[in-house]
Amino acid sequence: MSDTASDLAETQAAFMRAILDDGAPLPAGWGNRQAAGMAVYRGNYRSAVMDALASSFERTARYVGDDAFRQASMHHVISHPPSHWTIEAVGAGFDATCAELFGDNPEVAELAWLEWAMLEASSAADHEPLPAAEFAAASADFADDDWANLKLTFTPRSTARIVEHDLAGIWRSLDAESDNPAAPSEQGQRGVLVWREGETPTFLIIAPDNARAFMAMQNGASYGDLIGLLAGDNPDGEAIQNAAMKAGGMLGEWLNEGLVLAFET
Amino acid sequence: MKQQSNEIDVFGGFGLGFRSAHYSDFLDAPEEERVPVDFLEVISENYMIDGGRQLRILEQARALYPVILHGVSMSIGSADGLNREYLTRLRALADRIEPLWVSDHLCWTRTSAHNSHDLLPMPLSEQALQVVCDNIDAAQEALGRAMLFENPSSYLTFPGDEMSEWEFLSEMARRTGCYLLLDVNNIYVSAQNHGFSAHDYLKGLPLDRVRQIHLAGHDPATPERDIIIDTHDREVCDDVWALYADAIAMLPGPVATMIERDDNIPPLSELLSELDRARGIARESLLEPA
Incomplete structure (x- = not known):
């Protein structure tokens, strides 16, 4: 200077x-x-x-x-x-x-x-989410290693966290036309997923496991890591199979909601 | 004099700020009922974003009207220099929108640590002038175009000031090749607050460098507060209209004129009525474009 x-x-x-x-x-x-x-x-x-x-x-x-x-x-x-x-x-x-x-x-x-x-x-930056059908076609020939190494890029500024309160109820009660902000009702852990759908920011209340899975993959975990996370410590074959099914359900949900931008194996 | 990056052509229209309360008025009217303005001015920072609805709305407006990008956060007077990320984003927006021009204020808003989000006054010294000119050179080079800078309202002057604000602006324009955005209300406010003549101010400027005029309202002094505050939240007062008429009569040619309302946004019809008054004053000076 x-x-x-x-x-x-x-x-x-x-x-x-x-x-x-x-x-x-x-x-x-x-x-x-x-x-x-x-x-x-x-x-x-x-x-x-x-x-x-x-x-x-x-x-x-x-x-x-x-x-x-x-x-x-x-x-x-x-x-x-x-x-x-x-x-x-x-x-x-x-x-x-x-x-x-x-x-x-x-x-x-x-x-x-x-x-x-x-x-x-x-x-957030404008984006075109990956169509579920496009992912389905691309992954039809995935080998086991491809699935294990699969990583996802989510749409810009999508995020998730765990909360303890009924945020959906509180949010609705605070709409401009509502006169009565809701007192927090049922407590208990749940996940919140936030992203932009087209031009409209939106959120969805999801299971806590789903929110943790989203956050893990957003931070770089692979699909194989995700199954391991969901299977817990010292899993047996059945636990791994259940975790794989659960992970598949989550992946389908993210694709269908338009949260996935790209993938790599 | 530094080689200026670009000339800015004269544009003699009448426009308004593009505020969210009026998006629908501007964008949804059928072509035969389109709002009768020659340009829209937007706050640059509101659109220096990655994407989303706000940018789409600006692009819709741009498809209907010429647009001016008017910034509040360049901080051209910062001793710490300019923010590179800011300039990159502003350049990207300008390339996308192709505005009539890009403007900001003669002021500083931040230090290296903090941002005041207010248009803070410059010491009127040779040292400060050199910093401002260096920053304008850098900004015009980064943007690839000449800019306009607006005279701010101010509420204090520095004890060591070495020149008047109009002398500062004149030398700034001479050294950098930038143009001037004359806020007539701001001249009035500062003249009242600091006890100088608004006409001396006008007479001291290189009026051939003026490309745009802002007109706005202010909060008058009170028994408890002898400072006039530039609020941009009410109609233009008669004294400012009179000063506008004087300015228009002194200018060598047509310039763009805008009613600038930033708060207490009224129905669009009220702003259009004020804009008609500006047109009438310009017409009387035979300066309105054909």
């Missing part, structure tokens, strides 16, 4: 500190006029990032109420000041902030995770 840029960098760093932190000292030589102007910039910054969070997490805001959401948003932007050029990115990690702040209501963090995953899916 040149001396010219270095001097300016110091000025801008001090300015930014004053925006992010009310308690930060104003740059040297500033008077009341600059302090009044800085108050406007601080206000602009806060309303911009708070509005961005409210826009990205409309359902979470409705679920917890305006005051609680505002407090959570303030906490989030103080602990995670934005660094990316797109303001929407300030929502990254908001589910973790919700997990920290709404410890007695863990469904809040799950709901925030789902909203973020849906938002991410909405702007």
